[in-house]
Amino acid sequence: MDTTPKSVIVTGVIGEDVHVTGIRILEHALRSDGFEVHSLGIHNSQEDFIHKALETAADAILVSSLAGHASMLVEGFRDKCNEAGLDEIYLSIGGQLVIHSEEWQATEKTFLDMGFSCVAPPFQLPAAVLKELNAVLCPDHRETLEMTG
Amino acid sequence: MNETQDFPISNECWSDDYFSQRRKEVLSLWPTGADVDLDEAVAYHKSMPNSKNAALVALAAREAKKTLLCPSLGSDTIASHKELLLHMQNEGEADILTSYIDSFTRNGRFAQAAEGLEKAEVLGRPVLNGFPFVVHGVKGTREVMDALERPSLLFGPTPDARLTHEIGLAGGHTGYSGGPMISFWNYTKDVPVEQVIHNFQYVNRLMGHYEENGVPILYCVSGAMPSISPPSLMIAPEIIEVLIAAGQGVKHVQLNNWLQGHLAQDLAYIKTFKKLTGEYLEKLGYPDVETTTYSVTPTGRFPVDHDQVYALISYFTMIGILGDVQVCGARTIDEAHHIPTKEGSASSFRNARMFLNMLRPQGVDILNNREVEAECYIMEKEVRAVLDRVLELGGGDVVKGTVTAVNLGILDQPYATSQRVKGRVLGVKDSSGAARFYDPGNLPFDREILDFHEEKIRDRESLLGHKVSYDTIIADLTAISSGRIV
Numbered sequence: 156m157d158t159t160p161k162s163v164i165v166t167g168v169i170g171e172d173v174h175v176t177g178i179r180i181l182e183h184a185l186r187s188d189g190f191e192v193h194s195l196g197i198h199n200s201q202e203d204f205i206h207k208a209l210e211t212a213a214d215a216i217l218v219s220s221l222a223g224h225a226s227m228l229v230e231g232f233r234d235k236c237n238e239a240g241l242d243e244i245y246l247s248i249g250g251q252l253v254i255h256s257e258e259w260q261a262t263e264k265t266f267l268d269m270g271f272s273c274v275a276p277p278f279q280l281p282a283a284v285l286k287e288l289n290a291v292l293c294p295d296h297r298e299t300l301e302m303t304g
Numbered sequence: 305m306n307e308t309q310d311f312p313i314s315n316e317c318w319s320d321d322y323f324s325q326r327r328k329e330v331l332s333l334w335p336t337g338a339d340v341d342l343d344e345a346v347a348y349h350k351s352m353p354n355s356k357n358a359a360l361v362a363l364a365a366r367e368a369k370k371t372l373l374c375p376s377l378g379s380d381t382i383a384s385h386k387e388l389l390l391h392m393q394n395e396g397e398a399d400i401l402t403s404y405i406d407s408f409t410r411n412g413r414f415a416q417a418a419e420g421l422e423k424a425e426v427l428g429r430p431v432l433n434g435f436p437f438v439v440h441g442v443k444g445t446r447e448v449m450d451a452l453e454r455p456s457l458l459f460g461p462t463p464d465a466r467l468t469h470e471i472g473l474a475g476g477h478t479g480y481s482g483g484p485m486i487s488f489w490n491y492t493k494d495v496p497v498e499q500v501i502h503n504f505q506y507v508n509r510l511m512g513h514y515e516e517n518g519v520p521i522l523y524c525v526s527g528a529m530p531s532i533s534p535p536s537l538m539i540a541p542e543i544i545e546v547l548i549a550a551g552q553g554v555k556h557v558q559l560n561n562w563l564q565g566h567l568a569q570d571l572a573y574i575k576t577f578k579k580l581t582g583e584y585l586e587k588l589g590y591p592d593v594e595t596t597t598y599s600v601t602p603t604g605r606f607p608v609d610h611d612q613v614y615a616l617i618s619y620f621t622m623i624g625i626l627g628d629v630q631v632c633g634a635r636t637i638d639e640a641h642h643i644p645t646k647e648g649s650a651s652s653f654r655n656a657r658m659f660l661n662m663l664r665p666q667g668v669d670i671l672n673n674r675e676v677e678a679e680c681y682i683m684e685k686e687v688r689a690v691l692d693r694v695l696e697l698g699g700g701d702v703v704k705g706t707v708t709a710v711n712l713g714i715l716d717q718p719y720a721t722s723q724r725v726k727g728r729v730l731g732v733k734d735s736s737g738a739a740r741f742y743d744p745g746n747l748p749f750d751r752e753i754l755d756f757h758e759e760k761i762r763d764r765e766s767l768l769g770h771k772v773s774y775d776t777i778i779a780d781l782t783a784i785s786s787g788r789i790v
Contacts, residue, residue: 173721175719175720175721176531176719176781179718179719179720179727180719180730180774180777180778181774182727183727183728183730183743183774184774194723194727195723196493196721196722196723197493197721198493280774280775280778281773281774281775281778282773282774282775
């Protein structure tokens with residue numbers, strides 16, 4: 156079996172948010188699927204993500220936020236990535252991003268306009284995330300490890 | 305918190321000198337620490353009737369084959385906390401009360417707790433999510449306790465409960481629910497497990513001091529918070545918490561059984577936990593520790609519909625009664641909407657009380673049922689495998705072994721907040737709704753245990769018609785809030 160990771164991903168929860176279940180499942184799913192995952196856990200700033208991405212030469216940053224304050228917490232994130240030389244990095248966000256109820260398209264547009272590569276809707280399941288990341292990050296990778304217990 | 309390790313990693317009982325040096329440091333963390341006088345506190349406890357001592361009340365329930373009810377609640381100001389506990393005592397008929405510690409105090413942010421309390425007093429409504437013990441000090445805490453007729457516990461995991469216990473116990477509380485392992489897994493990000501254990505050895509030594517002076521203190525271990533977790537994932541760290549406490553002279557331990565809703569597995573949890581705790585206490589040289597049992601509904605998502613929640617409160621109360629526990633906790637009807645109100649809590653407890661009054665006197669015993677026995681068999685093997693490996697790694701010392709075992713993932717949890725946890729284990733439900741290992745990580749299990757879980761998962765897969773996946777796990781995590789066990 157090829158043990159070289161398909162690509163390197165930094166994961167974490169941004170802000171004073173302690174919700175960790177979703178990102179923990181996703182981390183487990185990504186590792187089982189052959190990605191190299193560097194987990195930051197809870198309570199992270201934009202700088203924490205960027206430092207870890209530079210340190211690990213990451214291909215993607217996955218930001219989780221469940222407390223509804225995401226738009227304030229990620230303002231300027233893409234610019235900071237660019238300043239740090241991470242121009243090419245795939246930047247994705249998911250969770251419960253807003254506290255008010257609005258059409259998903261409106262929420263999605265807000266975050267795409269802020270420079271995110273992908274915005275995952277609430278209750279997005281791991282299979283969909285894996286499909287997206289495999290397509291974007293490793294289009295040439297033919298072998299997908301079988302996901303079993 | 306101090307990152308450089310300058311303290312002993314061992315289960316030896318602390319010397320009087322070492323304890324009094326640490327006490328000086330802890331009592332100087334906030335001005336109210338200066339008001340703690342242990343001799344005076346012991347005398348204060350001795351002036352209270354036995355009916356206000358949680359350890360004695362739990363033991364009496366064990367003798368009388370009774371089940372008591374205990375909520376987990378707390379408010380910030382003295383007036384609102386007193387009002388809440390009196391309401392639960394008088395209208396909710398709770399037998400043991402609790403003072404939930406607010407999260408600023410739990411994280412050692414006493415200045416922010418003081419600020420929140422001031423705001424609550426000005427606004428005339430609660431601002432903090434619990435009782436800020438350290439800010440209120442001994443005098444303020446006693447003002448609440450003196451108004452009550454029933455015992456009260458400090459409540460809530462925290463990596464550093466030292467000053468909170470100095471004040472809470474001197475303030476008349478007679479027990480605590482929480483522990484080093486649950487606090488490490490679920491309430492820290494980057495604190496070493498040995499640091500959390502050392503802080504709890506302080507708390508346990510303080511409890512031991514009260515015991516030596518004739519004041520029983522009830523210590524309710526909690527192990528780990530479950531999320532579709534096979535019960536050995538909670539029992540092993542809970543027994544570790546018991547052994548650490550016993551090492552510092554704790555004499556009254558309550559075993560917290562986290563019910564997840566699968567009747568046979570939940571009853572097997574209660575039975576196995578009690579049996580193995582007795583065995584390991586004996587084996588490690590602590591035969592004089594008294595144990596009682598407690599059942600609690602886990603903190604996962606609950607339905608929003610009150611009718612469904614009433615059914616769940618009744619159902620989980622039933623499991624506690626069938627498990628012959630001395631104390632039963634219950635969730636509240638309104639907590640899916642907001643912080644539980646005193647009315648919502650009292651209504652929930654009256655519902656549990658009615659159920660209890662119907663079933664308890666019947667003395668139904670199904671603990672030797674075939675399904676329960678089958679669960680006990682595998683659970684016992686799992687807990688022994690983990691604990692024996694922990695003790696082996698520590699050369700017989702449970703604290704040394706725990707530190708190494710956490711680093712190796714021999715002790716592990718799914719969904720931990722701590723970055724120092726391996727996090728390789730993961731649970732999924734089988735076709736009957738019991739929690740099984742989807743991934744056993746580095747747990748030291750033999751082929752028989754692994755085969756058992758794999759077979760149960762294959763059954764689920766043939767029922768589903770597809771492989772169990774991460775999406776299945778997510779559906780399982782929200783099954784109860786969606787109205788079914790699986």
